Amino acid sequence: MTADRVREVTAAQHRKTRPARPPRAGVRLARLYAASRRIPAAVAAIAACAIGLRIALAGHWDSYGALQLPLVFEAGAAAAITVTTASPHGDPERVAGRWLPFLRLAAALALTAAAASALAAAGTGAHLAGGTLDALRNVAGMTGIGLLCAAALGGGLAWAGPTGYLVLGAYGLYTQWHGPALTTPWIWPARPPHDLGAAICAGLVFTLGIAAITVRGARDPAGE
Amino acid sequence: MNVEITGLTRRFGRTTAVAGVDLRAGPGVFGLLGPNGAGKTSLLRMMATAMPPTSGRLRLLGRDPGRYGQRRQIRRRLGYLPQNLGYYPGFTVAEFVEYFALLKEMPAARVQAAVRVAVERVELGGKAKARLRTLSGGMLRRVGIAQAIVNEPELLLLDEPTAGLDPEQRVAFRALLRDLGRRATVVVSTHLVEDVGAACAQVALMDRGKIVFHGTPADLAARGEGHGIGDAPLERGYSAVLTGVRS
Numbered sequence: 001m002t003a004d005r006v007r008e009v010t011a012a013q014h015r016k017t018r019p020a021r022p023p024r025a026g027v028r029l030a031r032l033y034a035a036s037r038r039i040p041a042a043v044a045a046i047a048a049c050a051i052g053l054r055i056a057l058a059g060h061w062d063s064y065g066a067l068q069l070p071l072v073f074e075a076g077a078a079a080a081i082t083v084t085t086a087s088p089h090g091d092p093e094r095v096a097g098r099w100l101p102f103l104r105l106a107a108a109l110a111l112t113a114a115a116a117s118a119l120a121a122a123g124t125g126a127h128l129a130g131g132t133l134d135a136l137r138n139v140a141g142m143t144g145i146g147l148l149c150a151a152a153l154g155g156g157l158a159w160a161g162p163t164g165y166l167v168l169g170a171y172g173l174y175t176q177w178h179g180p181a182l183t184t185p186w187i188w189p190a191r192p193p194h195d196l197g198a199a200i201c202a203g204l205v206f207t208l209g210i211a212a213i214t215v216r217g218a219r220d221p222a223g224e
Numbered sequence: 225m226n227v228e229i230t231g232l233t234r235r236f237g238r239t240t241a242v243a244g245v246d247l248r249a250g251p252g253v254f255g256l257l258g259p260n261g262a263g264k265t266s267l268l269r270m271m272a273t274a275m276p277p278t279s280g281r282l283r284l285l286g287r288d289p290g291r292y293g294q295r296r297q298i299r300r301r302l303g304y305l306p307q308n309l310g311y312y313p314g315f316t317v318a319e320f321v322e323y324f325a326l327l328k329e330m331p332a333a334r335v336q337a338a339v340r341v342a343v344e345r346v347e348l349g350g351k352a353k354a355r356l357r358t359l360s361g362g363m364l365r366r367v368g369i370a371q372a373i374v375n376e377p378e379l380l381l382l383d384e385p386t387a388g389l390d391p392e393q394r395v396a397f398r399a400l401l402r403d404l405g406r407r408a409t410v411v412v413s414t415h416l417v418e419d420v421g422a423a424c425a426q427v428a429l430m431d432r433g434k435i436v437f438h439g440t441p442a443d444l445a446a447r448g449e450g451h452g453i454g455d456a457p458l459e460r461g462y463s464a465v466l467t468g469v470r471s
Contacts, residue, residue: 025332
């Protein structure tokens with residue numbers, strides 16, 4: 001066996017025997033990250049939106065109201081997700097290793113999935129206008145807007161994105177009754193749930209938002 | 225050399241915060257003095273890899289922070305305390321320090337012991353389970369120092385570390401600095417010249433983005449001989465150098 005081969009084998013054995021990162025450390029880090037971002041409060045806010053939607057759907061609404069109502073709760077859930085991007089720790093956290101982008105990505109994806117699931121569940125069997133597909137598209141799209149807002153303005157102002165888009169979406173729905181109707185797919189709440197263009201636009205915004213928040217994180221005005 | 229800086233410049237729009245700084249520092253405590261707006265914090269942030277330079281060359285711990293892989297290696301070996309440390313008020317002291325230890329990729333088996341040691345070193349052992357929201361400003365500063373030293377960094381950057389500390393705590397902190405400086409390069413940015421005199425082997429004085437003096441505290445004190453402004457020799461040296469540069 002040549003010296004190079006010995007080195008290769010030793011290196012391979014070293015790689016095999018090197019102790020893996022104990023899972024508890026990862027879980028602990030995720031738990032501390034979640035606490036510092038007030039993720040439990042965001043989960044509670046998402047649950048409150050789902051409960052609110054369920055209660056609201058018990059009422060009798062005309063078509064216009066039935067379409068706008070879910071949008072309010074979807075925007076609320078998206079705003080709750082996006083404000084969790086605000087970091088209280090600033091520079092020391094940003095320069096402390098490689099885990100932060102993964103934590104940001106995991107938190108945003110998990111919360112978006114939780115919000116879409118909770119709102120879809122709240123609408124099950126209760127005449128949710130647009131159905132599950134509509135809820136998923138709207139939550140993902142508005143969350144994407146909020147995440148982009150966080151990357152540009154800071155986590156503390158991330159709620160402004162979904163809230164502003166709620167106004168635009170509600171106006172888009174309003175124009176369906178009082179023309180001329182807005183038909184651009186970028187105002188996806190005004191499009192039917194199976195509209196491919198609207199789904200692509202919402203998906204694109206969500207993907208961009210997730211990418212921005214994973215790579216850059218929320219803007220930290222104090223650290224600029 | 226753990227810090228090698230050549231022609232480092234950082235601009236914010238039309239403002240030049242750091243203007244072509246050259247600096248080299250090995251193990252030991254290095255003081256960075258200067259008036260407000262001199263560029264100390266910007267220089268420290270670039271050294272902490274929190275902000276890229278506009279131009280110039282920066283090598284930390286023999287690595288180039290401009291390259292992703294090398295930047296990661298630097299960050300694992302780095303401790304940084306900014307001027308304004310943010311914190312989640314619901315964390316306990318131990319949780320806060322543990323969070324940074326885990327983020328800095330410390331081996332999981334060593335984390336708890338390292339947290340305990342760091343908290344003890346800043347004399348907060350009795351407050352390890354106290355929530356950050358219940359601590360005074362001086363205690364929070366010490367928590368910040370604990371998170372910076374928890375990974376036993378080879379390069380420790382401290383921006384105004386003694387702000388908010390009482391005289392007794394400052395004396396203890398200077399002793400801690402001297403101890404840390406035996407193994408690591410510690411760069412301390414401060415307004416307080418007495419901190420430099422007591423703890424630093426080397427000192428640089430910045431003004432308007434440039435280093436206008438680099439030497440030992442004794443050299444700086446010698447510059448102040450015959451100069452009227454200032455109560456202590458180092459203060460007179462500080463004032464004499466700045467007056468000379470500005471005139």
